[in-house]
Amino acid sequence: MNADIPYKIYLDEKELPKAWYNLRADMINKPAPLLNPETRQPSTVEELSQVFCKELAAQELDETNPYIEIPEPIRNFYKMYRPAPLIRAYFLEKALNTPAHIYYKFEGNNTSGSHKLNSAIAQAYYAKQEGLKGVSTETGAGQWGTALSMASAFFGINCRVFMVKCSYEQKPHRREVMNTYGAYVTPSPSMDTEIGRKILEEHPGTSGSLGCAISEAVEFALNNPGYKYALGSVLNQVLLHQSIIGLETMTALDKYNIKPDVIIGCAGGGSNLGGLISPFVGRKLKGELDCRFVAVEPASCPSLTRGKYVYDYCDTGRVCPLQKMYTLGSGFIPSSSHSGGLRYHGMSSLLSQLYDDKIMEAISVTQSEVFGAAVTFARTEGTLPAPESSHAIYAAMQEAIRCREEGKHENIVFGLTGTGYFDMLAYGKFNAGQMNDYVPTDAEIEASLQQL
Amino acid sequence: MNADIPYKIYLDEKELPKAWYNLRADMINKPAPLLNPETRQPSTVEELSQVFCKELAAQELDETNPYIEIPEPIRNFYKMYRPAPLIRAYFLEKALNTPAHIYYKFEGNNTSGSHKLNSAIAQAYYAKQEGLKGVSTETGAGQWGTALSMASAFFGINCRVFMVKCSYEQKPHRREVMNTYGAYVTPSPSMDTEIGRKILEEHPGTSGSLGCAISEAVEFALNNPGYKYALGSVLNQVLLHQSIIGLETMTALDKYNIKPDVIIGCAGGGSNLGGLISPFVGRKLKGELDCRFVAVEPASCPSLTRGKYVYDYCDTGRVCPLQKMYTLGSGFIPSSSHSGGLRYHGMSSLLSQLYDDKIMEAISVTQSEVFGAAVTFARTEGTLPAPESSHAIYAAMQEAIRCREEGKHENIVFGLTGTGYFDMLAYGKFNAGQMNDYVPTDAEIEASLQQL
Numbered sequence: 001m002n003a004d005i006p007y008k009i010y011l012d013e014k015e016l017p018k019a020w021y022n023l024r025a026d027m028i029n030k031p032a033p034l035l036n037p038e039t040r041q042p043s044t045v046e047e048l049s050q051v052f053c054k055e056l057a058a059q060e061l062d063e064t065n066p067y068i069e070i071p072e073p074i075r076n077f078y079k080m081y082r083p084a085p086l087i088r089a090y091f092l093e094k095a096l097n098t099p100a101h102i103y104y105k106f107e108g109n110n111t112s113g114s115h116k117l118n119s120a121i122a123q124a125y126y127a128k129q130e131g132l133k134g135v136s137t138e139t140g141a142g143q144w145g146t147a148l149s150m151a152s153a154f155f156g157i158n159c160r161v162f163m164v165k166c167s168y169e170q171k172p173h174r175r176e177v178m179n180t181y182g183a184y185v186t187p188s189p190s191m192d193t194e195i196g197r198k199i200l201e202e203h204p205g206t207s208g209s210l211g212c213a214i215s216e217a218v219e220f221a222l223n224n225p226g227y228k229y230a231l232g233s234v235l236n237q238v239l240l241h242q243s244i245i246g247l248e249t250m251t252a253l254d255k256y257n258i259k260p261d262v263i264i265g266c267a268g269g270g271s272n273l274g275g276l277i278s279p280f281v282g283r284k285l286k287g288e289l290d291c292r293f294v295a296v297e298p299a300s301c302p303s304l305t306r307g308k309y310v311y312d313y314c315d316t317g318r319v320c321p322l323q324k325m326y327t328l329g330s331g332f333i334p335s336s337s338h339s340g341g342l343r344y345h346g347m348s349s350l351l352s353q354l355y356d357d358k359i360m361e362a363i364s365v366t367q368s369e370v371f372g373a374a375v376t377f378a379r380t381e382g383t384l385p386a387p388e389s390s391h392a393i394y395a396a397m398q399e400a401i402r403c404r405e406e407g408k409h410e411n412i413v414f415g416l417t418g419t420g421y422f423d424m425l426a427y428g429k430f431n432a433g434q435m436n437d438y439v440p441t442d443a444e445i446e447a448s449l450q451q452l
Numbered sequence: 453m454n455a456d457i458p459y460k461i462y463l464d465e466k467e468l469p470k471a472w473y474n475l476r477a478d479m480i481n482k483p484a485p486l487l488n489p490e491t492r493q494p495s496t497v498e499e500l501s502q503v504f505c506k507e508l509a510a511q512e513l514d515e516t517n518p519y520i521e522i523p524e525p526i527r528n529f530y531k532m533y534r535p536a537p538l539i540r541a542y543f544l545e546k547a548l549n550t551p552a553h554i555y556y557k558f559e560g561n562n563t564s565g566s567h568k569l570n571s572a573i574a575q576a577y578y579a580k581q582e583g584l585k586g587v588s589t590e591t592g593a594g595q596w597g598t599a600l601s602m603a604s605a606f607f608g609i610n611c612r613v614f615m616v617k618c619s620y621e622q623k624p625h626r627r628e629v630m631n632t633y634g635a636y637v638t639p640s641p642s643m644d645t646e647i648g649r650k651i652l653e654e655h656p657g658t659s660g661s662l663g664c665a666i667s668e669a670v671e672f673a674l675n676n677p678g679y680k681y682a683l684g685s686v687l688n689q690v691l692l693h694q695s696i697i698g699l700e701t702m703t704a705l706d707k708y709n710i711k712p713d714v715i716i717g718c719a720g721g722g723s724n725l726g727g728l729i730s731p732f733v734g735r736k737l738k739g740e741l742d743c744r745f746v747a748v749e750p751a752s753c754p755s756l757t758r759g760k761y762v763y764d765y766c767d768t769g770r771v772c773p774l775q776k777m778y779t780l781g782s783g784f785i786p787s788s789s790h791s792g793g794l795r796y797h798g799m800s801s802l803l804s805q806l807y808d809d810k811i812m813e814a815i816s817v818t819q820s821e822v823f824g825a826a827v828t829f830a831r832t833e834g835t836l837p838a839p840e841s842s843h844a845i846y847a848a849m850q851e852a853i854r855c856r857e858e859g860k861h862e863n864i865v866f867g868l869t870g871t872g873y874f875d876m877l878a879y880g881k882f883n884a885g886q887m888n889d890y891v892p893t894d895a896e897i898e899a900s901l902q903q904l
Contacts, residue, residue, distance in 0.1 A: 424625035
C-alpha cells in the first residue's frame with residue numbers, strides 16, 4: 001500500500017484510453033443473442049442498422065474483438081472532461097471509522113451531470129459519420145437526454161428527445177438544459193407517434209414510462225428519414241463505450257498498486273456498472289484478480305434480485321429486439337414514488353449473464369437508505385450525489401462498516417455516476433421526512449412476469 | 453509557445469498553494485481604509501471582531517504581509533476539489549476562427565457550483581477555531597449561501613442564511629441544497645430582525661435586495677451570542693482567500709511558459725476577479741509582466757463604469773463599516789429583470805483602487821449579450837456556464853474576435869467562476885427570446901448617488 005495516495009488521482013491526458021474494452025470477447029458464457037421480434041431469430045447487423053447507426057449495430061453484435069479503437073474526434077471530446085478523477089474518500093472513511101480504503105470514480109464533472117456523456121458522444125459521432133440529420137431518443141430522469149443533446153450540439157446534428165411525462169413536468173430545468181443545447185423535447189406518451197397516441201387513448205392519465213418513451217423514439221427514427229435511434233443504457237454498445245470508466249479506474253489503481261477487493265455500482269439498465277467493472281471482470285476471468293462485484297438496484301425496481309432470467313422485450317411497444325435478461329416484465333412500471341433513474345424493467349444482457357454465472361452479486365436498497373447515505377456523503381465528501389449514484393454509496397458504506405466490524409482492511413471502489421442538482425425535489429421529500437419506501441409485492445411482480 | 457498544451461492543465465496536489473497572496477502588501481496606492489460608521493475613523497481589528505472572526509478581522513486590515521499561510525485543515529478541504537483545471541478552449545477558438553489562444557480557469561467543479569467555496573471554507577474554519585456555534589450570512593443568486601452551508605456542515609457549525617426573497621422564491625432547489633447541508637434559510641427581508649421588520653413595514657411588497665440581506669445577517673450575528681457574520685465578496689479577506697484561483701492559474705501558465713496578454717473576470721463584488729488577477733497584478737507592479745486586466749460588469753448594475761469613487765455603506769441598514777469604492781449608492785437596487793448574481797451596488801475597495809489607478813479596465817455588457825455568449829460556449833466547450841461567468845465569456849470572445857481582425861496572436865485568460873444549473877429559468881427566458889435588457893437611466897443612477 002502506498003501511504004501517499006492523493007485525494008484525487010487524475011490521470012494525464014496521454015493516459016486516456018485509446019480503445020474501449022469489449023468484455024464479451026473474453027467471456028466464456030457469452031450473453032444470449034438479441035432476437036428479431038418477428039422471426040425470433042438472432043438479429044443481424046443489417047436488421048439492427050434499420051434502427052441504429054451501422055457502426056453501432058456492428059459493435060452491438062461484436063463478440064470477438066476485445067478492443068475497439070476510439071475514433072480521434074471522440075477522444076478529443078473526451079479530453080474536455082476526461083480522464084475523470086478517482087477520488088479517495090478520506091473524509092468518509094474517517095466518518096465511518098473504518099480500516100477500509102474507499103475510492104470512487106467520479107463521473108459528474110460535466111454538464112450532463114453523469115457518465116451518460118461517454119456513450120452519447122460516441123453515438124452522435126457515428127450518426128454524423130453516417131451523414132444523418134439527427135438522432136431520436138428517450139429520457140427518464142434526464143441525464144441521458146441531456147448528454148445526447150450536448151453531443152448532438154457538438155457535432156451539429158438534430159436531437160429529438162421523448163421525455164417520460166412525469167419527469168418532463170417535474171423537471172422543467174432539466175428540459176431547459178436540453179433546449180439550450182438545441183434539442184427538441186416532447187413529453188411521452190405524445191401525440192407525435194402511433195404508439196404514443198395508442199397509449200394515450202388507452203390510459204389518458206398516464207405519466208409515462210421508459211419503455212413507452214423508447215417505443216416512441218424508435219418509431220420516430222423509423223418514420224423519419226435521416227434519423228436513427230440512440231439508447232443510453234442496457235445495450236452492449238453502451239457498455240462498450242462506458243468501459244472507459246473502468247479502464248481509467250484500472251490505470252489509476254495500478255499506478256498506486258491498489259488491488260480492489262470489491263467494486264460497486266448502481267444498476268438500472270447497467271451502463272455505468274458494466275462500464276466500471278468490465279476491465280476488472282476481464283482480469284478476474286483470466287485469473288489475474290480476486291475481487292467481488294456488486295450491483296445495487298432500487299428495491300422498487302429490483303430486476304436482478306427479484307426478476308426472471310428470460311427473453312423479454314426492451315420496450316413497451318415491442319418494436320425493439322428481444323433480449324435475454326433479468327426482467328420484471330416489459331409492462332412493469334415502478335411506483336411513481338420512486339425518485340431518479342434506475343427505473344428500467346430489465347438489465348443489460350451482459351450483466352445478466354455475469355449475475356447468472358455468479359461472477360457478480362446484487363442487492364436492492366430502499367429510497368430512505370439511499371438518501372440517508374447521500375446526505376452523509378454530501379456533508380463529508382462535499383459532492384451532492386445523484387440519487388442513482390447514492391445506491392452505490394449506501395452499499396460502499398455498508399461494506400466499510402463490515403470491514404470495521406471484522407477489523408479488516410479492504411479496498412472498496414464504487415462508481416459515483418453523477419450529481420444531484422436536478423433532484424432537489426426528491427431531496428426535499430427526504431429532508432422533510434416524507435420519503436416513500438414502497439416496494440412491489442410478490443403478487444405485483446408475478447402478475448407483470450406472467451405477461452411475458 | 454508550447455504546441456503540446458493539453459485541453460486541461462491539472463496541477464498536482466503538491467502544487468496546491470500553501471499560502472494566499474495579499475496584493476495590498478505590494479500595492480503602492482493602498483485601498484482606502486474602512487471607516488467606523490459612527491466615528492468615521494478607520495476601523496480597528498477590535499471593532500471588526502464584533503462582527504467577524506478575529507483572525508478574519510486581522511486579515512481584513514493586513515496591508516503588510518504579502519503571503520498568509522493556508523491552515524492545513526483548509527488545504528485538506530481544498531484537496532477535495534482543487535487544484536481547479538485551467539482549460540484551453542480549443543473548440544471555442546476554432547468556432548471563432550481566431551489566432552488567439554483562450555484559457556479559462558474553471559471553478560465550477562464542486563457542489564456549490566462556483567469559486568465561493570474557496571472563501572467559505574476559510575471563514576467556517578476560523579469560526580470553528582474561535583469556538584463559535586455558527587455563522588450568519590446573506591445570499592443572492594445562492595452560490596455563496598450554498599458554499600457556506602457546505603463549509604459549515606464540514607466543520608460541524610450552524611449556518612443561518614438570509615436569502616434575497618425573489619431568489620428564495622424563484623430558486624427552491626438552490627434553497628433545498630442548503631437545507632441538505634443542514635443550513636437554516638430565511639427569505640429576506642424577514643420578521644426575524646429589526647431591520648427586516650422595518651423594511652417590510654415601509655415596503656410590504658419588496659422582493660428584497662443584497663444590501664438588506666447583509667444588514668439582517670449582521671444584525672443576527674450581533675444579537676446571537678456564539679454567531680459571527682460571514683460575507684462572500686467585496687471584502688479584502690475574501691479576495692485574499694480567492695487569490696488561490698490566481699496562484700494556481702499562474703503556476704499552470706508558467707508550467708507551459710504561457711504569458712497572458714489579457715486576463716478577464718466578471719465583477720459583482722469583485723471576489724473572483726480580485727482572486728484571479730491579484731498575483732498577476734503583483735507581477736505587473738514589479739515590472740515582471742505586461743498584461744491587461746478587464747472587469748466585466750452587468751449593464752444593469754454598472755458600479756465601475758457608471759458609479760462614483762467615494763465612501764459608501766456596504767449595506768442598506770448602514771450597520772457595516774463605510775468603504776471607499778466605486779458605487780451606485782447603497783440604496784441602488786438593480787432591475788428585477790436582471791438574472792443571476794453581480795447585483796451588488798458597490799465594488800471591492802482593492803479593485804476600485806486598481807481601476808482608479810488605471811491598472812485595470814472595466815466594461816459593461818447587456819443580458820442578451822451575456823446569454824448569447826453563454827449558449828455559444830455551452831455548445832462548443834460543453835460546460836453550461838453560470839450567467840455571472842458568462843460576462844467574462846462574452847468579453848473573452850470579443851477579445852478573440854479583435855485578435856482575428858487584427859491578425860494577432862494573444863493569450864486570453866478568463867475566469868469561468870461556475871455552472872448555470874440553477875439558472876435555467878433565466879436561460880429559458882433567453883431561449884424564448886424574452887430577455888429584458890433594461891439598463892438604468894442616468895437620472896436613476898444620479899438619484900441613487902445623491903443619497904450618499
